Amino acid sequence: MTEQAKYDPQTIEPQWQQRWDEDALYRAKVDWSKPKYYALTMLPYPSGDLHIGHWFAMTPSDARARFMRMRGYNVMFPMGFDAFGLPAENAAVQRGIHPATWTHANIERMRGQLRSMGAMFDWERSAVSCEPEYYRWTEWFFKQFYENGLAYRNEALVNWSPTLQTVLANEQVIDGKDERTGQPVIQKLLTQWFFRMTKYTDELLDYEGVDYPEPIKTMQTNWIGRSEGAKVIFHTEHGDNPIEIFTTRPDTLWGATFMVLAPEHALVDVITTKSQRQAVTDYVAEAASQTEIERSSDDREKTGVFTGAYAVNPVNGERIPIWIADYVMISYGSGAIMAVPAHDERDFAFARKYDLEIRPVIHPDDAGEDFCVNEAYAGAGKLIHSGRFDGTFSNGEKGRKNPAISAVLDWLKEQGYGEESVNTRLRDWLISRQRYWGAPIPIVYRRDGGAEAVPDDQLPVTLPEDVKMTGAGNPLAQSDAFVSATGSDGHPARRETDTMDTFMCSSWYWFRYLSPHDNQHAFDAEEAAYWLPVDTYTGGAEHATMHLLYARFFTRAMRDLGMFEEAQSIMSEHGRDPDVLNMGEPWLKLRNQGQILGEERQGDFIRASGRWEGATKLFADVVDVIDAREIGEMGEPDPLAMAQLIGGTPTAEDAQAGMIVGEIVKRTENLLTVDVGNGRLKTIEVIADAQVSIPTIPGVNTVNQLKHHLEIQRMSKSKGNVINPDDWVQNVGADTVRAYLMFGFDWSKGGPWDSKGIKGPRRWLDDVWELVVNRSADGAGDAATERQVEREVHQTILKVTNDLENFSFNTAIAAQMSLKNTVQAAVRDGKLSADGLREALRNMLLLMAPVVPHIAEELWSRMGFEYSIHQQAWAVYDAAKAAEDVTTLVVMKNGKPIDRIEVAIDISEDEAKQIALASDGAKRVLNGDAPKRVIFIAGRGAQNVEPKVNIVI
């Protein structure tokens, strides 16, 4: 064996990457003679180093894009950076680096790292959202929306830090405090820019024509939260102030015994009586310090304050008190509700606490007089205490499906008290951010107060470079050069200092990939006509609601503003149906991957001492963790040896005295399950102020670190469990890392990285290398083996094709490993001819090419085939060659296998039953008796399901 004959990924991978680059192998160019395929994967945020999570998201997507290409599609697979956002600004504040400097340095580094993946990214189509040539168009889109009534200004609650005089993002607020300074944060109303997303509510609920995972559709549907009900107008008792409420249960209007306004409701100030003013003011201030998630939590005690004012219930003229309470949100519906404690859980809890009347108005058939005493009743029944509607049946459902609601809706409209209405949880998209590192909103405010858009020829409004980043206030507002502008009236004007939410940048980036340097249009219509829409979009499921919904809204808005019309007419010219763009769906198929977690920590030993409670539970106040690696050096982990190592002896006396030494097998919070040897398990509860020592975490450790240390965790720098893909590329090669990520996990689920498990895929590649480079076959081969190899080759082609189609990467690779095992054994036993081996290897390499592009190319070239393997047609499946001659008939007793017999593949039902009943297994279990029933289950050859006969006794 020569030196060269060894598989050396570190040498061949960069060589092929360079060659592909030089040959522009992955340039995606419009070619109307070929079917197109636009494969898109979510673009990364340039946070610093490329993370193994990026590899996990991108390399399977790349493999599938390559697979589609080999199947004859003209594939575009672009990559870019979502480069505006908070981390760059944090870096600026903390380290005094300008966000642009920080971001561009990160992008440069990550581009280099991305190249080492060997992905088929077309770098000519790259886009970076923080560059003026990109955000010019982000601004342009805003303008288009603004000029067409899709963007407007309104007041909204924001997280406001009084200390920093700045608005904070939700992720900057932890437990009601600024995460950086620990200062309190309050909720404050501020004028903000919105996109009229709710205009598209009904369309966003429609998934006709797109292929999304069911859970994503469910999540989006729940997120949008469409509910049918009624708007009803109440008035304050003197009839002076109307209060609009929304209810999904207008059939319970007669049970409204009070009203509740959100603390931020505009009327609160107006209607509060003098005697209640102080209490109300205090309560409003208190509510401002709570986040909406806290406020909407059901298990928290309901609180509220009486305003002193009364309203009149229009349906029965009753006078009912008006309260304010933080469980009513200003942002949902009209920020006011009628409270029907008898039939609503939250109203019930509130009424109970403040001793308000609970009046049942729906009487279930089987109930006595005492229902609605202990809990709210939301089921079906007849209306009572409801005037003319007494006796009407309410089936407990919402909307017109409920006859009582339907009747009341009609009556409300007739009387002019209210009308049928639909409410959604989805709100308009708040795009304003009071921050520097984002696309500026291209608006100026004239001296007369009017707002106007910046003319197109002045776009983009660029970010000023000389700003001070202190973390306090908005740097743009502090830049006079930025703020001062001139209005269309020629007078000085003030520039808008809000920038846009970064979700705005990521709502259209796949359009920019079409023509990233076009300075006349956001995207080129010729390119769009060919490539749009995106065929497959892959990325994390954590974007199920926000990013994906924004993008779906955005694309529909673009459609309605006529932005696809030119592309559509070009499509028609080329005989392509332009209707696909009328859906307004950005992508036709969506698939999500899971998350790669830090390496699992296992086999850690522990020494704990404390006080016994009972025979198996120890309350520990001193806990030492012993690193698993130390144990490894000792060979067999044995509690006695362990005890010596760490200076304890788990003798009966020690155990009696409250000491445990053993292996941690499970952890839940601060409860550890410890194996003290021979599978005997003890429970240790680590007390809150225990003295903890963990060798890998320097300094004083606490029980909290213990919890984290033993957890399978998201990777983070602070936990020291980050897997750096560069190291692994160095160790085992990019192909192995790619193969491992695709093989070792359920892609949609993710899981913990396992640095030992990666050996498997590397061995696979080593073995294939060996077969191609260092093994040869001669002679005629064994006919049966030749046939078996050929059969398995074609079965594998079918399986890999289906699996890649279905994003089932792990099984696609498992099948290829199996085939390799078969071929390897046949070669070893000298039963394969040279031709047989060559044909098997040719197909194997074609199947491998999408997953492990470098080694496939190298071996393809060494076998003397034409460059490049990535330009070859996919392996061709031949059903005749894949067909089996024989199969196994499984004989079962009551569904449990009792015997197996080799039979012809096309065995008939009668034959199978006969053979089964005559089998040894059947004779044994029947013992001469007749079976109750005999059931034949036909085999399904293509799916590897054997025929079966189930004998029921």
Add this chain to the structure above:
RNA sequence: GGGGGAGUGGCGGAAUUGGCAGACGCGCAUGACUUAGGAUCAUGUCUCUUACGAGGUGAGGGUUCGAGUCCCUCCUUCCCCA
């Protein structure tokens, strides 16, 4: 709190309409080769049982000739929340 996932060997995971549970890989065990082994090769590896055999997919119930898969109740755990 609301919403959405997921629970299968020591581990990652497989099982396409309900039809041989544990493919493939890691780890482990035994043997071979070796100065050496975190290399390589061979064989084995769900549990109990000497065997025959029996049991087994988070727990409990149900439907079915047959359930990891369908239905009900419960438990655990992960993700998302403008």
